[in-house]
Amino acid sequence: MPSLRIYDTKGNEHSPTGEAGRSNERVKDLFYDGVRLAIETGRERKFTTFFRARETRNARTEQFYAVYTTRDGSMREFIDALRDRIETEWGYTIDDSADDMSVFRALDAGRTSLPGSDQDRAILEELIGSRQGGTVGVRDAENALGLVNEFMGTYNRAAVADSPESNALSDFDLVVAPNGSSAIAPVGDTEERWESTKESIRSRLIDEEIASINESVQTLSREHGLSSSEIRRRVSQRVPALSAPSSGGSTTDRLSSAGSSSRFDMAEIGKYVAIGAIVLIVLIGGFVGASELGYLGGGGGDIAATVNGTVYDANDEPLTTGAEVTLEPAAVPTGNETAPEPVTVTADGGEFAFQNVSAGNYTLSVESTERFAYDNRSVEVPGNTTDLEISPASGIVSGQVVDTETDDPISTNGDGEIDASVELVGGNNETVASATGGSYEFTVGLDGSYTLRASADGYESAERPVESFGEQEPIELESTDTVSEEEESTGVALEGKVTNATSGNAIDVATVEVTIAPGDVRTATSSLIGEYEVTGIPSNGKYRVEVSADGYETESRTVDFSEENQVFEEDFELDPSQS
Incomplete structure (x- = not known):
């Protein structure tokens, strides 16, 4: 059954009746780091989005987060449920006019567009699937939603945020920032991983092409009786760029002299040269075995089969996160003197395949998954080697224990002063396993x-x-x-926004100080959108409020605080420093 909860920006559950509800520290962190949409997938989906609403037409617009948990619902269902709760049940009005509501507007209108090239998206998908994670910039909110929609099911957590490298997003697989980028632009640490993954994909595609060429050459020899020299001759005829140069000059000379009237451009000829060169390498090698091209089996071993299948999770669904599948010879294949090296592939979307596997006995293993453990499987080639179904033998439960206030690990290894203990308790209330040190990892039955x-x-x-x-x-x-929440909540609050007096832009990391008495100062820092809140201010008094920020002139004023439990609003406009 789907559930919908509404929180204020401090992580307190909101109700129009004022009834106290649960708190959500995650929401508070998302707000201060400018996260507009967060999606978590797994057995359930959790959508979290920022929005603004007012109780009445003339009331001040308030900021909220909606958290929608569903088994298999969509973002459209989420937005419909949110509007029904806020506008129909509560009678509030959602205000989507502000700039920070661009993601909500796109969600509400169902507007998405997929940015970048096929290559860009392939790189990003591999980064997400391999659990390396990707932080990228795109043009606008519609592009951002296009990406999180495209890869839903590949990631565990994704977010659209104003500040893509914030601390609250360190455990997200995909973070997208609508920052005006023309395509898909890697940000920060992702840049280096992006280039490495790009080269890895390129190498893999080349290997696949080489395998295809090798198979074609062997087919020509085995089934059509063509000799090496005959294949070379025919390839040279079909690919002129590989023909021997005539006495009239080199191939390069002839191509250069053709000028713009040549029927091939240089890029096209380069393609044929590359393909032909690979073919000739295969031919000159005397129809090399698959092992010389990086495949299983040794020189002289017959290529017998493809080994493929799917890795599943505990729900019998294909594993969405990338797992490393290794096929390792259990013994030296017939006709080989030495055993070939094991080969590992990434199971994208749960599917894996090993091409051109020589006859013999092998061990298939699955590694590098953080959720499940798999037993090794014996595979005999030739034999039943296709459509293998690999299911987990057990599950993995891991995590850490942190301090509620600081989010720091309660562990001496995590620079804490003490270690936390964790027990895993079974359904019969008996301890199954335990760990100390503030972190834990248990392997359990499914x-x-x-x-x-x-x-x-x-x-x-x-x-x-x-x-x-x-x-x-x-x-x-x-x-x-x-200190109990009741003690912390006494007094009144001061909130508002800090902006640039010249441009009107929000100023983040501005310091707001309310001086109650010498040595007694209440302090707050403005968020990415310039908003601040100072709490615990004694009522029935006049106090000095001072606002400062790097690069700006300090502004101060006296504010009269009166009725208890009332929120006071003060906006500040700071002039840029002249120095």
Whole structure:
């Protein structure tokens, strides 16, 4: 059953009746890092989006986040449910006029467009599927939504954000920033991985072409009885660029003299030269075996079969994250003196294939998955080697324990002062496994139900059911010294926006200080969109408010705070420094 919860930007669940609800620290982090849309996939999908709404037509626009959890629902269903809750049930009005509502507007209108070339998207898909992650810039919100839609099912977490390299997004597989880029532009650390992946894809395509050429050459020899010299002759006839130069000059000379009237341009000739050269390399090698081209089997071994199949998860669905599948000879194949090296491929979308595998016995193994563990499988070639179904033998549950206030790991290895302990409890309430050190990784059966229990000295214990395999959300423990929410909420609040007095643009990381008394100062920092909030200000007093930011003149004023539990609004416009 889908669920929809509405939170304010401090992560407190919102209700028009004012009833207290649960809190969500994740929402607070997303707001301060300018995240407009976050998507998490798995057994359930979770959509989180930023939006603005007002209670009445003349009321001040407030900022919210909606979190929609569904089994297999779409973003369209999410937006429809959000409008129904906000406008029909609550009677609020969604205001999508602000610049920071561009993602919501595109979502609401169903406008998406897919940016970049096929090559760009192939590189990005491989980065996501291999769990390296990708942070990219695109032109606008519609392009950003196009990408997160295109790769849904490939990533575990994706986000559209104003600031793509923020701390809150470090565990996201795909982060997209609508920053005016003309295509798909890698950002930050992704740039280096992008170039490396581009070269890897290129090499793989070349290998595939070589394999195809090798197979064609062997077919010509085996089934049509053509000799090496006959194949060379025919290839030279069909690819003029490979013909021997005449006495009238070299091939290059003749091509150059042809000028613009030549029937081939240089790029086209280059293509034929490259293909022909590869063919000749194969031919000159005397129809080399598959092992010399990087395939399984040794010199002289007959190419017998293709080994392919699909890697599944615990729900019998193809594994969406890339897994490394290795086919390793169990013994030296017949006719070979030495065993060939094992070959590893990436199972994209769960599917894998090994081409041109020589006769023999092999061991197939699956590695590099963070959610499941797989047993090795014996494969005999020739034999039943196609459409293999590889299912997990067990699941992996991992994660860490953090401090609720600081999000720091409760571990001496994580620079903490103490270590947290974690117990994995089975359905019969018996401890299945335990770990210390603030982090944990358990291998468990696929059919059981489990609960994680965490504890540490000086903290309240906490527990959480295991709803999916793989990396878990951090278990947050609250210090026993933490001041209660009731104590923190006393007093009044001051909120508003800090902008450039000349351009009107928002100023982030501005410092807002409210001086209650000498040595007693309440402080806040403006967000990426210039907004701030100072809480816990004693009521019934007049206090000095000072706002400062690098590169700007400081502004200060006296604000009269009166009624308790009331929110005061003050906007500040800072003049750029003259120096």
